[in-house]
Amino acid sequence: MISRKLVLSFPPSLVDKLIIYRLVKEHDLEFNILKAAVTQNEEGMLIMELTGEKENYERGINYLKETGVHIQPLSKDVIFVEEKCTSCGACVPQCPTAAFVVEPVSRKILFYEERCIACEICVKVCPYKAMKMRW
């Protein structure tokens, strides 16, 4: 089994197509949508967790690429700018997926990007702007 969080970008021509329906139905994959938006330029952005057998998962990803959807792993979209972080901990109780952890000895803040669902709450609440979005 493979389970990955992905950011899918849809060019305007694909926004109204049944891509996710076919992805799931024809490749027997499970999905969990974490965030979806259509931008001002009418491009679609979808953050989802995609789960399935390795073979199905790879076929599904190939299908997405063939349709023209751009795919990248989610974790790359929220950036931790370590030199700006003071390790205060204001982000810790705000994160819905516990992606920030206080290291018990040093009490420094660690960011586990694989837990991040790119909800952007930390980007807003960080007093030092140490969290930022790539887009």
Added chain:
Amino acid sequence: MPKTVAEINEKIKRGDAVVVTAEEMIDIVQENGAKRAAEMVDVVTTGTFGPMCSSGAYINLGHSKPKIKLGGGRVYLNEVPVFAGFAAVDILIGATSIPDDDPRNRSYPGEFRYGGGHVIEDLVAGKDLRLVASAYGTDCYPRKHLETLININDVNEAVLFNPRNAYQNYNVAVNLSDKIIYTYMGVLKPNLGNANYCSAGQLSPLLNDPYYKTLGIGTRIFLGGGIGYISWWGTQHNPSVKRTENGLPAVPAGTLAVIGDLKQMSQRWLRGTTMLGYGVTLTVGLGVPIPVLNEEIARYTAVRDEDIWTQIVDYSSAYPEGKAEAVGKVNYAQLKSGTITLLGKKVPTGSLSSYPGAREIATTLKEWIKERRFLLTEPVAPLPGAGSGYTFKGLRIREG
């Protein structure tokens, strides 16, 4: 045998002073007892690194040709309004000042991306700042407009001067309402969604000398990465609050006003800070050395997070309404565990003060003293103490 500050300074100059941080002192007193620890240790260093809104910096810009009298005029640095109610070219940057065209909370919650705290950070970092000023013009100061870049290296004095820093203990903030609130204690989620605190606890300067027995006006300190001084007691200094049997206040109590040459400070310890939906502030690094004059001081400096209690306050109602009611009590060891139990609910905690920052400040101050770069001072005058009757008053609104 009690020691004096002069004796400790002689040891520092000889290079044999024993200096430890307030964290290290905990184990030393636990293992040896306070009496023996007072003989072993000469200085305990403390530190704190958190948002401190009552902070500012004043600058003497030097005179342009022809001259301008900024006093009574309007002055902006990077579009942030600064105070110009002094003489011709003295200005004061307040940490919470924000540009006139900032949308503030009209688009709620306001983002407050840049303000006085950031101007101070950029200034100390050596960046050029854009100064725009208008004045009314006089016979001796004819110029009415001024637009120029300024830099900390070119101005005359640049002085950090903070009327209230280093709060001795602070509230824990929670939200009992059913909607999210944006406060100076951070974002508070509804229905006890989180509990935010802001103190260095066992490393905090005034919690290691709870009765202000060694520190006072004139005490030399670590300030913003450089050397500063306690200039006065801080505004809202409130020494007369109830204390636990170890002398520690369980509510916000004493404060410090501090001053120091901004030119020898660093961006690392003066950070412009944004509180979503609240405003802009400055995060200040501050550390106070405590001379271990006797057994009593040794006992105070061994304070542990679990000994320091504070009150939990509802910032959706009790705080804004000025009601002196607390939701509960908690100690800093519980807060640092990451979760507290309140009204039968497990509540995750968040800190606004950086504990790693506080630790680094205490360690840096320790190194400075060991390297003989920093000598201790006797206070010129004491701060108002616990028995002084000095208190923090509210404002009675009256018509006239």
